[in-house]
Amino acid sequence: MVARNRATTNLLWMLLSWTSCGILTAPLALAQVGDCLAIVFVDPQHPDSQSMDQVAAQAIEMGWAIRRVDARREPHVTQRWRIHTAPTTVLTQGGREVDRILGPVNWTELYRRMIRFSAPDSIRNAPLAPSESKPKVDVDSLVPMQRSVAPLNPEPLQSDPARATVRILVDESDSHAIGSGTVIQCDAQGAVVLTCGHLFRDRTPKSVITVERFENGTPVRYGAELIDYQIEDVDIGLLLFHPNQSVPVAQVAQQVEQLAQGDPVYSMGCDHGQAPSRRDSQVTKLNRYLGSANIETAGAPVQGRSGGGLFNRRGELVGVCFAADTELDEGLYCGISVVHEQLRKLGLLKLPSSPAPNPENPERSLTGQAPTTMTVILTDSSGSTRQLTIDRPSEQLIDKMRQESQRSLQANAQNQVRWKLTSAPKSLR
Structure with missing residues (x-):
């Protein structure tokens, strides 16, 4: 047992010292x-x-x-x-x-x-x-940005996920990012696009954000401005662009979707920056990762699909793609409660507050058993992931991992660290 604890501690500090790989970094000196x-x-x-x-x-x-x-x-x-x-x-x-x-x-x-x-x-x-x-x-x-966004229309609308999916380009001086997004509102103030936040982590005042809609396979380009984005506890962002006419939108699920393992879903996104395409899938796991609500689906998305929407059989948006788990061949999506909270915070959606998706003690499963396996998913700036598994993690290790991974994210958001805890069917002694 002593040897196991020493090995586990060494593994933790090895994780925390892999700065050359860009996986975890020490906090910046704020000076x-x-x-x-x-x-x-x-x-x-x-x-x-x-x-x-x-x-x-x-x-x-x-x-x-x-x-x-x-x-x-x-x-x-x-x-x-x-x-x-x-x-x-x-x-x-x-x-x-x-x-x-x-x-x-x-x-x-x-x-x-x-x-x-x-x-x-x-x-x-x-x-x-x-x-x-x-x-x-x-x-x-000083000169403020020109921004004016009205709350989402509470009236029912026709959801068109395929035509509401857009390609997003973020051009920097020496690089560019390509992702996907979903138009969720269009009115006199402009069109609002829901996407992930990590597309904008390297944004500077000189960055140029472009949204491309596709009509009959032909891209139509619009300059866009960033309304808000988050890349720490959640990975989500919102853009605003101004079309000269009404554009198709996708409906955001108005209630917290009661998804279950095996439920059919589909995602929309731009594979490697190509025109939007649909991928049919099914839910494999729900809220298996610490933190905000999250959904895992069968089939890992490829580069360019980050920010694309996840939809239920009714064509309602229930999640946003933020990462791919290539080891398990799964896609990772933020849950609809994350979307609701972001829209509610900006005054774009008026919905009743939803309870947190995870139990009060996330270190225990729904059955009340202590976790027997810790799986650490390391996501780098390119969207690639690495997976490490630790058997029977101690409570001290779990607390240390949470503290250090959160601290490193606050210091440098170039990479993301997510981890999940799994319990055996019955207690192991």
Whole structure:
């Protein structure tokens, strides 16, 4: 038993030291300052306002330019920046909005984004002592992005997943990403595309996002803007583009879909950047991974299908593709409750709150048995996965893995680490 524990501990630290492979990385040393400015919109009546004030204070102490806006006391500023929910953090550089974060954000993620959107020649070491003169931010001289999105139409609509699936291109200065998405709304304000978040992890102010619809096999291109994206606890994103006419949409399942193992489903996506195609499949597992709701289906998706929708037999969207498990030949999708939460947070969908899909203690199965196997799925920036299996993990190892994997994700979101715990049919002694 001692040998097993020592071997397991060594394996953990081997996992945590594989930085050269880009699998897990140590937290960044938060010791630099750039010229990115942050405008933090808070609502004192919101429970997250205090935590956002602490994050803002930490940024100011380091030397960043931060402007706190009380959404209730300064409605003119809130309206000018088209803030629909608080807290919201808007990042600007060179007088223009370059990013926004909806909902509460921790200091590590805020720092990571502010460094990313700062001009390279402005980045410098943070002062060892707090600066006595705090930089002032004149929000009236800054330019917000043009964004206006209305809530989803509650009336029933005709779902057309095939024609609602789009190809997404994110062009950088030295690289580009290709993925898929689903148009879930189209009105006078524009068309909203649901996709995954990791397509935008390397986005900079110079990034160009393009959405391509296909009509009779012919692509029609539109410039798009990023509404919001998440790549830590969940992998999801939303885009907005402006067609000159109404475009087909896919209906989002209005209730938390009661999927079961073996249920028929199908996915839509752009294999290697080609025109959208349909893949019929079936559910293999539900919520087997720690964290947010997730679905596994038979057949691993290929590159280019990330962000594509998963649909039930009625043609309703019930998930979004975020990874492929090549070892098990399965696709990984975020569950519909993740989609609902993202849309609800942005004010795009009004649905009753849903209970968390996982039990209070995710280290135990639905049968109440302790896990006997830990399977670690490592997903790199290209979407490739590696799988490691640990028999009979200790509770200490499980806690350590959760802490370290979450810490590494906060420090560097280039890679994702997901892991699942499996119990034997009966207790092993």
